[in-house]
Amino acid sequence: MSTIFPTAEGRLRGYHREQVDTFLASARAAYDVDDSDSPTMTSGDIRRTSFDLARGGYATHAVDAALERLEDAFALRERERALAQQGKGEWLTAARETAQVLLNRLNRDPGHRFSRANILAQGYNVDDVDALADRLKDYFEKGTPISADAVRTAVFRAQRGGYAESQVDLVLDAVTEVMLAVR
Missing domain, CATH: 1.20.1480 (hypothetical protein mp506/mpn330, domain 1)
Incomplete structure (x- = not known):
């Protein structure tokens, strides 16, 4: 999976690139799998995710915005599943x-x-x-x-x-x- 985020500018630190890329790849895999009985990743997992800061890392604002959209997508799927299961x-x-x-x-x-x-x-x-x-x-x-x-x-x-x-x-x-x- 190729993720393209801007990098932190100047002397600012950004999120560790490899950690972000690895997490997003696992999130995509979790979303693509129909694991409604025992999901491997939830919206809460995404919300609680954190990354180390590193020089030359991804700009935090860009990654945070992507994580918010990802959390929304997982939450919507969780809601749809809950409605289907519980009524x-x-x-x-x-x-x-x-x-x-x-x-x-x-x-x-x-x-x-x-x-x-x-x-x-x-x-x-x-x-x-x-x-x-x-x-x-x-x-x-x-x-x-x-x-x-x-x-x-x-x-x-x-x-x-x-x-x-x-x-x-x-x-x-x-x-x-x-x-x-x-x-």
């Missing part, structure tokens, strides 16, 4: 239940929505995360538009004793899965 009613019930669990977390008081990192450790800035949480709460409660890309690409400043990064990341992954499932 629309059961599938919608499961999506609503997941959305309600997420909403319960987002409805917690600002500053208390997630566990905190140790006071000496860096976590995500509480105000930054709470601002996104408020937008997501409005999305689930009022239908206020926010894109899955905005959730996937959210960046938070660092803060000592901030929110635990792993917990925030897991919730944002679940939000993205719900958003992609109900598109």
Whole structure:
């Protein structure tokens, strides 16, 4: 498979070319195989993929955009399979239940929505995360538009004793899965 991405400019580092090419080849193979009973790759796998940075690597913005499109394609296929296996009613019930669990977390008081990192450790800035949480709460409660890309690409400043990064990341992954499932 020949992938052509622009390379990082100047002294900037980009994603390690061989890692990106290898991953995209395996993603293509996984997509081409009818493995509906036990998929070898899911949209979540794509979302959690990371690559080393290297000089002369692929420009991160170009690869990230391609990964977002790939994740969307896998999520659409997963949705179609789930609808075929479960039926629309059961599938919608499961999506609503997941959305309600997420909403319960987002409805917690600002500053208390997630566990905190140790006071000496860096976590995500509480105000930054709470601002996104408020937008997501409005999305689930009022239908206020926010894109899955905005959730996937959210960046938070660092803060000592901030929110635990792993917990925030897991919730944002679940939000993205719900958003992609109900598109």
